[in-house]
Amino acid sequence: MSTIDVDLLKPDLVLLDFEADDRLDFFRRLAERLKSAGYVKETWLEAILEREKDYPTGLECTAISVALPHVDPIHLLRPYIAIVKPSHPLxxxxxxxxxxxxxxxxxxxGVMAHEESQVAVLQAFLGIFIDDEASADIMAQTTPEAMIATVKKYCA
Structure with missing residues (x-):
């Protein structure tokens, strides 16, 4: 059984060709989107910036470079997983x-669970990203629905 709750994958949180000047701009724009959709509290932006400073999340895999930012559940209103393919690498x-x-x-x-569960979700995504074929398949997707289907395929 997958440690990723695939029900958290929603088309409105798959953001393709996401425009952002840099990491800070990315987090500001994502915060606006997540707040307006009712996923995060006002404290989310400051919390994720602080956590990213203390615990960086960039990871260079053989086929893809990813970032897996997250915050403590106290800054969330409801759980989510946002998959963002920026218009250019950040x-x-x-x-x-x-x-x-x-x-x-x-x-x-945006996982509302104990720390152990958050680690399990992170490990599950890392397992996908160290697979060159899975990474290439995910990066080839051009619609939110196809991205979700592809991620689900590798979570099974």
């Missing part, structure tokens, strides 16, 4: 001081 600091990562895909986890 610079994120790498996990474990691995340098800068130009993220081609950003998966923002």
């Amino acid at each position: 610079e994120f600091d790498g996990m474990a001081d691995t340098g800068l990562v130009n993220a081609q895909l950003i998966v923002n986890l």
Whole structure:
């Protein structure tokens, strides 16, 4: 059984060709979207920026560079998973001081669960992204519905 709750994957949270100048602009624009859709509290933006500074989430895999930002559930109104393919790669600091990562895909986890469950979801996505074929398949998707179907395919 998958550790990713695929019911959290919604077309309105699959953002393709997402325009952002840099990481800060990305988080500001995503915060606006998530707040207006009723997913996050006003505290989300500051919390995710602080967490990203303390615990960077960029990851360079062989076929794809990703970022997996997330915050503590206290900043959420309801759970979600946002999958964002920016119009151009965005610079994120790498996990474990691995340098800068130009993220081609950003998966923002809004998981309302215990820390162990959040780690399990992160590990499940990492398992997808270390698979070159799965990564290429995900990056080839051009509609929110196709992106969701593809992610679900690799979660099974």
